[in-house]
Amino acid sequence: MGKAIAFLTRTRGSRDHAGSRLHWTDWFTYGYLLLGIVLMFGPVIWLLMSSFKTDAELNTFPPRFLPYAQEMITLDGHTKPLPIFTVTEGELEGVQVAQVRRVGIVSQVVKMDAPDEIIKIKVKEREPVEKLALAWENYSDLFKRFNFMQFLWNSTFITVISTLIMLLVNSMAAFALSKYEFRGRTVVLAMIIGTLMIPQTVVLVPLFLVVREMGMINSLWGVIIPGAATPTGVFLLRQYMLTIPDEILDAARMDKASEWKIYWRIILPLSAPAIAVLAILAIMWRWNDFLWPLIVLSRTENFTLQLALNSFQGEMATQWSSLLAMTVLTLLPIAVVFAFLQKYIATGIASTGGK
Amino acid sequence: MAVFLNSCMRIIEIPMLYLQQKLGISKLAWVFLLPNLLLFGLFAFLPVVLNLVYAMTGSDQILLEDRTWVGMGNYNTLLSCKDFLDPNSCTDDLFWRAVYNTLSFVLLQVGFMVGFALLTALILNSKIRARGFFRSVFFFPVLLSPVVVALIWKWILQREGLANAALEGAGFDTINWLLDRHWAFFWSVFVSVWAHMGFYTLILLAGLQAIPRDVYEAASMDAATPLRTFRRITLPLLMPTMIVVLVLSLIKSVQTFDEVYAFTGGGPGSATTFLIQYVYETGFAGMPRLFGLASAASILLALVLVVLTFLQLWASRRNANG
Amino acid sequence: MANLQLQDIEKAFGSVKVIKGVNLTVNHGEFCVFVGPSGCGKSTLLRMISGLDSVSGGRITIDGDLVNDVAAADRGLSMVFQSYALYPHMSVRQNLSFGLENLNTPRDVIKKKIDEVATMLQIHELLDRKPKDLSGGQRQRVAIGRAVVREPRIFLFDEPLSNLDAELRVDMRGEIAQLHKRLGNTMIYVTHDQVEAMTMADKIAVLRAGVVEQFGAPLELYHSPVNQFVAGFIGSPKMNFLNAQVVSAANGKVSLGAGRSIILRSDDFMLSDDAVVVAGIRPNAVRVAESAVADFTVEISGVERLGGESYLYTKTRDGSPVTVNIQGETSLEPGQEIGLSVDVEKVHLFDSDTGATLHR
Amino acid sequence: MANLQLQDIEKAFGSVKVIKGVNLTVNHGEFCVFVGPSGCGKSTLLRMISGLDSVSGGRITIDGDLVNDVAAADRGLSMVFQSYALYPHMSVRQNLSFGLENLNTPRDVIKKKIDEVATMLQIHELLDRKPKDLSGGQRQRVAIGRAVVREPRIFLFDEPLSNLDAELRVDMRGEIAQLHKRLGNTMIYVTHDQVEAMTMADKIAVLRAGVVEQFGAPLELYHSPVNQFVAGFIGSPKMNFLNAQVVSAANGKVSLGAGRSIILRSDDFMLSDDAVVVAGIRPNAVRVAESAVADFTVEISGVERLGGESYLYTKTRDGSPVTVNIQGETSLEPGQEIGLSVDVEKVHLFDSDTGATLHR
Amino acid sequence: QELRFMCSTDGNECEVIEDLVTRFEAENAGVDVIVDIVPYKSIQENLPVQLAAGTGPDLAKVTDLGGLSPYYLDIKPFVDADYWEKSFGDILNWYRKGPDDEGLYGLHSQLTITGGYINRTLFDQAEVEPPAADATWEQWAEAAAEVAEATETPHLMAMDRSGHRIAGPAISEGAKLFAEDGSPILVDEGFTNFVTKFVEWNNDGTMLRDVWAGTGGDTYQDASQEFINGSLVYYYSGSWQVGKFDSEIGDAFDWQVVGTPCGAVACTGMPGGAGIVGFKSTKQPEMVAKLLDFLAREDIYAELTARTLNIPAHAAVAAKGVDYEGASAPAAAALNAWGKQVSTVSPVAYAYQGYKNNRAMFGITMTRVSQAIVGELTIEEAMERAKVDLEQALTEVDAK
Ligand SMILES: Nc1ncnc2c1ncn2[C@@H]1O[C@H](COP(=O)(O)OP(=O)(O)OP(=O)(O)O)[C@@H](O)[C@H]1O
Ligand SMILES: Nc1ncnc2c1ncn2[C@@H]1O[C@H](COP(=O)(O)OP(=O)(O)OP(=O)(O)O)[C@@H](O)[C@H]1O
Ligand SMILES: O=P(O)(O)OC[C@H](O)CO
Ligand SMILES: [Mg+2]
Numbered sequence A: 001m002g003k004a005i006a007f008l009t010r011t012r013g014s015r016d017h018a019g020s021r022l023h024w025t026d027w028f029t030y031g032y033l034l035l036g037i038v039l040m041f042g043p044v045i046w047l048l049m050s051s052f053k054t055d056a057e058l059n060t061f062p063p064r065f066l067p068y069a070q071e072m073i074t075l076d077g078h079t080k081p082l083p084i085f086t087v088t089e090g091e092l093e094g095v096q097v098a099q100v101r102r103v104g105i106v107s108q109v110v111k112m113d114a115p116d117e118i119i120k121i122k123v124k125e126r127e128p129v130e131k132l133a134l135a136w137e138n139y140s141d142l143f144k145r146f147n148f149m150q151f152l153w154n155s156t157f158i159t160v161i162s163t164l165i166m167l168l169v170n171s172m173a174a175f176a177l178s179k180y181e182f183r184g185r186t187v188v189l190a191m192i193i194g195t196l197m198i199p200q201t202v203v204l205v206p207l208f209l210v211v212r213e214m215g216m217i218n219s220l221w222g223v224i225i226p227g228a229a230t231p232t233g234v235f236l237l238r239q240y241m242l243t244i245p246d247e248i249l250d251a252a253r254m255d256k257a258s259e260w261k262i263y264w265r266i267i268l269p270l271s272a273p274a275i276a277v278l279a280i281l282a283i284m285w286r287w288n289d290f291l292w293p294l295i296v297l298s299r300t301e302n303f304t305l306q307l308a309l310n311s312f313q314g315e316m317a318t319q320w321s322s323l324l325a326m327t328v329l330t331l332l333p334i335a336v337v338f339a340f341l342q343k344y345i346a347t348g349i350a351s352t353g354g355k
Numbered sequence B: 001m002a003v004f005l006n007s008c009m010r011i012i013e014i015p016m017l018y019l020q021q022k023l024g025i026s027k028l029a030w031v032f033l034l035p036n037l038l039l040f041g042l043f044a045f046l047p048v049v050l051n052l053v054y055a056m057t058g059s060d061q062i063l064l065e066d067r068t069w070v071g072m073g074n075y076n077t078l079l080s081c082k083d084f085l086d087p088n089s090c091t092d093d094l095f096w097r098a099v100y101n102t103l104s105f106v107l108l109q110v111g112f113m114v115g116f117a118l119l120t121a122l123i124l125n126s127k128i129r130a131r132g133f134f135r136s137v138f139f140f141p142v143l144l145s146p147v148v149v150a151l152i153w154k155w156i157l158q159r160e161g162l163a164n165a166a167l168e169g170a171g172f173d174t175i176n177w178l179l180d181r182h183w184a185f186f187w188s189v190f191v192s193v194w195a196h197m198g199f200y201t202l203i204l205l206a207g208l209q210a211i212p213r214d215v216y217e218a219a220s221m222d223a224a225t226p227l228r229t230f231r232r233i234t235l236p237l238l239m240p241t242m243i244v245v246l247v248l249s250l251i252k253s254v255q256t257f258d259e260v261y262a263f264t265g266g267g268p269g270s271a272t273t274f275l276i277q278y279v280y281e282t283g284f285a286g287m288p289r290l291f292g293l294a295s296a297a298s299i300l301l302a303l304v305l306v307v308l309t310f311l312q313l314w315a316s317r318r319n320a321n322g
Numbered sequence C, D: 001m002a003n004l005q006l007q008d009i010e011k012a013f014g015s016v017k018v019i020k021g022v023n024l025t026v027n028h029g030e031f032c033v034f035v036g037p038s039g040c041g042k043s044t045l046l047r048m049i050s051g052l053d054s055v056s057g058g059r060i061t062i063d064g065d066l067v068n069d070v071a072a073a074d075r076g077l078s079m080v081f082q083s084y085a086l087y088p089h090m091s092v093r094q095n096l097s098f099g100l101e102n103l104n105t106p107r108d109v110i111k112k113k114i115d116e117v118a119t120m121l122q123i124h125e126l127l128d129r130k131p132k133d134l135s136g137g138q139r140q141r142v143a144i145g146r147a148v149v150r151e152p153r154i155f156l157f158d159e160p161l162s163n164l165d166a167e168l169r170v171d172m173r174g175e176i177a178q179l180h181k182r183l184g185n186t187m188i189y190v191t192h193d194q195v196e197a198m199t200m201a202d203k204i205a206v207l208r209a210g211v212v213e214q215f216g217a218p219l220e221l222y223h224s225p226v227n228q229f230v231a232g233f234i235g236s237p238k239m240n241f242l243n244a245q246v247v248s249a250a251n252g253k254v255s256l257g258a259g260r261s262i263i264l265r266s267d268d269f270m271l272s273d274d275a276v277v278v279a280g281i282r283p284n285a286v287r288v289a290e291s292a293v294a295d296f297t298v299e300i301s302g303v304e305r306l307g308g309e310s311y312l313y314t315k316t317r318d319g320s321p322v323t324v325n326i327q328g329e330t331s332l333e334p335g336q337e338i339g340l341s342v343d344v345e346k347v348h349l350f351d352s353d354t355g356a357t358l359h360r
Numbered sequence E: 001q002e003l004r005f006m007c008s009t010d011g012n013e014c015e016v017i018e019d020l021v022t023r024f025e026a027e028n029a030g031v032d033v034i035v036d037i038v039p040y041k042s043i044q045e046n047l048p049v050q051l052a053a054g055t056g057p058d059l060a061k062v063t064d065l066g067g068l069s070p071y072y073l074d075i076k077p078f079v080d081a082d083y084w085e086k087s088f089g090d091i092l093n094w095y096r097k098g099p100d101d102e103g104l105y106g107l108h109s110q111l112t113i114t115g116g117y118i119n120r121t122l123f124d125q126a127e128v129e130p131p132a133a134d135a136t137w138e139q140w141a142e143a144a145a146e147v148a149e150a151t152e153t154p155h156l157m158a159m160d161r162s163g164h165r166i167a168g169p170a171i172s173e174g175a176k177l178f179a180e181d182g183s184p185i186l187v188d189e190g191f192t193n194f195v196t197k198f199v200e201w202n203n204d205g206t207m208l209r210d211v212w213a214g215t216g217g218d219t220y221q222d223a224s225q226e227f228i229n230g231s232l233v234y235y236y237s238g239s240w241q242v243g244k245f246d247s248e249i250g251d252a253f254d255w256q257v258v259g260t261p262c263g264a265v266a267c268t269g270m271p272g273g274a275g276i277v278g279f280k281s282t283k284q285p286e287m288v289a290k291l292l293d294f295l296a297r298e299d300i301y302a303e304l305t306a307r308t309l310n311i312p313a314h315a316a317v318a319a320k321g322v323d324y325e326g327a328s329a330p331a332a333a334a335l336n337a338w339g340k341q342v343s344t345v346s347p348v349a350y351a352y353q354g355y356k357n358n359r360a361m362f363g364i365t366m367t368r369v370s371q372a373i374v375g376e377l378t379i380e381e382a383m384e385r386a387k388v389d390l391e392q393a394l395t396e397v398d399a400k
């Protein structure tokens, strides 16, 4: 255990000296990471694969990893393409046949080389011949079905603006709460943490009423502004900013920096890891936000992708194939954003540049 | 972009500088707080206050002015029990089932999640190949919507799902995971840890970055064993971030809803019905909408959270000092 | 370019009183050095002057204006922090330019100034590095650069050369002196280096435990310390202190602890016979002498050879340590007994209770 | 208690080569001092020895065992960091005890040791403070304390006394020397202080830009520097360098840049007549002399009076700076022309191209 | 003029409506009807809030027919009331506030009936003849067991987890749901009897336990996946599944609509469905009425029904029979079979569907019956709780 932690807690510096030989702790780490891939990423991959399955395939028991579809063949004398089966029992065992039609438990099939001669076999005595097939239509239908670009734009606009406002406003507040001593600080902090305690679900209605009073119903701003007001960011940033040495701020004050300049030239860059985390979270929150936009936005033209995505959920049934395709599509942009922003998480100050 | 931002900041600097001179530094704090307080006050705090009022009203009307004043009535309904340990003896048995379910859920979920998030953050912070890739591996589940999370795990756990296929392959009997209350509870914890761990891992990763490297170097010169380095250096210096993680995870855990609701629907029976599901079904999904009761329940919940949070803060502060 | 006045300045951290009533006037253009034992409050005093720490009591005026409540940024000072406090996320160049940018200095002027400063500090090739990629001394030079690149009313330096090698230190000393001459502004300078203090200062303030013991020109402190503490603190190696007794006040005759009486030339000490005093003798005011002419004998306990000079660490018969500074090298070895003779003109006498200097 | 060997040690940060093949053997129990200009690679070398940085090339052996791949924690060394690197969340006491706890030292032993160390470092009343509540010098003492409270095979000190006042520094020097004597372990010590280097070291390694220029006993370096760099680096004030020309190799007659020829007593320089060389003369090897007997005349450009001694900064006619060290005070003032005479026995000659010492 | 129409969909209803609306726009120059297709959740949870706050749309396709009645626009003044009465008859009551209300509010665009489906192919393979139309639940259970055993099918029967679904069989068993005076009681002997049986079936493997026991609270859960996979012999759901079965079962096996098994007093399913309503808050009541009237036109309604694969609620359309043009043969057969079921629906079922707080009762049923199935409560306790729940709900509703 100790060694495992050694491995975990060692820093980049201390790792330097280690030889090229793999220690068992390396095995542990890579084992853990492998497990991580299987457990954390496996389901996501499955999701990706599933988005290429037809609804029927999605319903199949037991589920299969890759999307399959039955092979079809067009034969002379038959107008429609016919599904291909392999016969499993009887004299034709092992032969591939095309099914013309099925009546009850009897299947009427023809051999490929004799498309006119109908043979009757039991339904149980055949197995479909399948091939890998990606149901691209899950995706292409989305674009046909609704104004994907409009939703994309709405989502992007809401996400970007809301995140920017949130980062700005929250980091300013966090700066004040972490680096200034003033009366009322504890009260504000308590208010902010206290608000976190009330579940979002219940405040939706009061919030709706507030937003209505502000005249922001059915407007993107009705999603943007309340989204930017979440208290989590302030709390997160403040705790991080507490770790920035005050002496650097002192130095900046000696350099005649205004407090505002200290905020954006010193505090913000030094909080980069926390800001990156919050940015990732905020982007994800806004992008995936569903409940709140659902209440505020009821007109198609200002729908977000999530709302569009969920319009596949009806009262009785959900069109999983479309929903999954849409999920994957909506996932892509934030995955890219994450890949970009995660670098900043690792740009912490290894040394403070002081003694 | 950077240039644009820069000029924006420069422009803001002008009024800020004026205010700084006018108000002095200690009052300037309020200027920094103001935008947030405005947004926050109006769109986060005010609704909470309204919620307090709702909790004292009855009827299924939505607008506050249409509702009837019942004072403590809703609290009375929630809190009337012959024996608080036996939900069946309570007027609102579902509420109390939810309370007990939530308590045990939170205990397990927060424990496991923070533990694994910390372990993962430490591993991801160490020098491994393809760190960026692995970071996304652990973060990806967070990006999925609750509905999709639930769907994925239902697939895996259904009668003929992957988990049972694996069991069968290994020669065991299959288990009907979500029909057994204990298993269903276990998987609710699991799925919720699965879905949210990445979130806290990320926060912890950022926190680890704030620990100066030279302290680790000093520790290794002091021949500290890794375990001790972790306990005496990493953990205390990570405390500010740890507090965020503990407080947030506690709060979010108590408020767990979406994915478990989509996953088990609170079942079997009410085995995985948690407080927010109760609130949701009482106040929103179910008919009639007992919004007052739901609000009251949410406030009781908040009170408990306040107590737990302060306990946590107190404990961590003591830890940091001791 | 400013006159700085401290009146009854006090500072307490919680219940710990760290500065206990400091009064000090640094005139326009003066170079004032603060010296004092570690932890005596030098940095604290600097931070109060800069405005980074508030004063617990007293008044700070700059050019006659009370600045107690003026924010650090508005006092127009610049400071080298003892711990550097560089901006870790900025390159050296940015570290240097930040202050100038805040003054809205035109870009080309900034460039020129940074160039000058980089030359002065010999950090040209480091301009694009981040602080974490610098050596200790390089960081310290950046810290100096950040302060001097601006031209403030008052400079505050907190041990700015402590991590530099001897040669560089001499260079920097020269540069700072030149800067001072060129800008003519007021400088306050904390150092533990005797040479720096003696050579750079117009005036030295000797602090002990939050109190200014003496404030005056370097040689004044060296030759006329007000008390035993200052005498011991100024001058390196440290002054030797020997217990002494007045044999005959009238003759200025004093007996050193463990030797024969010596006659101090001046004879107007306001002392009675037999008074117990402390005699202070600097290491370069004693000479090794034939036992015949020696004032007292000591046993050598250690010898340090620096090349150009040597130190003998000796003990008198009654155990008081006496350091002797010898030019060039010596063949004396520990364990030997030698005689020492004292340069009577350079003997200081202190009150054995209060440590106050007994004036002639 | 260990023997340390560096073989062809190299270190590069990215493309910047910082250490360029260092070979060094520090014997068991030796006190080895590293000196060199700021940024020459002293700390880097220390960090590689400690195991905190990996080597880019070469072998480090301790007691004959190759330790290149041994983790810092397992090398059994202790180190005082130039930047202190105190544990910010621990009290001073905890900072000191942490290392001992890691060795499972019994609690009462820890207590005793901390007590001893606190006494040695005069930080008793600070034991319950956190580092941020300490002055710079106090922090540095805690950093020393943390290293010395354990008894490792090898001590590494990176400018451990830079922020202490003169008196304390002398005390600490004594304490460290005593510690060394008591424990008998190997010490490696980086300092910029000439006195520390000369007095504490068994051997000094002079580094320049990642290369060891000379490694030897202090006085060996002082008297027989291998080149102009070492000669200039060891000894304070710095050696004066004057352009010179051999007038008559046979007679050992050399003409200094701007004065009359002097005859160096020894006459076996392997030089041809008229060869151009550099003459090195330490500030205490020149004396002010009547113009009649003076070897050359200079103009005084500055005078520094330290009390016990004074420095004259002068310039020869051809503009070379010459520093003169005078005992006691002087009444000479800048602007005056004076004659200087040279102590011919103490003149060093260097190759004007390579800087290598020309041996007699 | 712009009309906002909020629509949520299980199949293609909204698209078809959108298409028909274009025709309306062509007939009424200057009118622009925008169909906003939203998630069902939006209709269910947010529409009420929006309506209360006065920010709702002009029209919507709703399912909580009674619950939203206070907000409906009465179109009587603008349309031919007789035509409406004649065409939709009693179904209009479902939209009314109470027995005294005579207004015209909604167009029932989607009539549904609950009942059973069987996997006909399995029956054929097992060579078991499906029970007749008047067979009881027990007979069906027996037959299903036989089929399952013969064909090694894992699951016998399943019923959607829904208070609405279980109501038909309960009424068949004798549940009255309402007292003599019309006030809701939910629990009575008949109801308890069916619940008792149902719980038993769930626990002895007759019913696929996963559906009701697998989730909790008010969550809807169906078993269509098992049926589509051919692993379920008998599935009790409703007419709305036809489209899905048609497309997803495809050629895999034959399936068949069998109506509702009989109980002690009847053999009824539950009617239900969704309708289009206008809201009082609209600024163009007349145009809203006009649109509804347009959709109620016989030809338009017939087309709507045909294209969305629904059962007609319009008397004349029903009488003529619908030609499900685009549908496959099995789907058309199934829809016609459902159409025939309409006549078997009991008045209690109609009343229940028309009762404005029926959703409260559905919810209570689901929650409490599930608890009884998993054993958290005994049947007696569950029924007792259900009564109490209902009382509490009603007092809240009445507290105005
Ligand atoms: N990460 C780095 N990247 C590039 N160069 C570096 C890095 N770290 C140190 N250096 C350079 O390596 C050289 C040696 O640094 P080191 O800290 O060893 O110097 P030093 O001899 O200890 O100097 P000082 O006396 O100033 O402390 C310096 O020139 C420094 O700029
Ligand atoms: N926050 C604090 N709380 C309590 N005491 C403090 C605090 N900060 C500093 N001190 C004490 O105040 C005294 C003065 O500190 P200061 O930093 O001014 O010393 P200094 O003269 O600069 O010493 P050095 O030469 O070691 O840097 C020290 O004894 C220190 O321990
Ligand atoms: O119980 P539900 O929610 O499935 O409702 C039934 C519908 O009215 C059928 O159309
Ligand atoms: Mg200090």
Ligand SMILES: [Mg+2]
Binding pocket: C135, C136, C137, D042, D043, D044, D082, D158
């Ligand atoms: Mg260094």
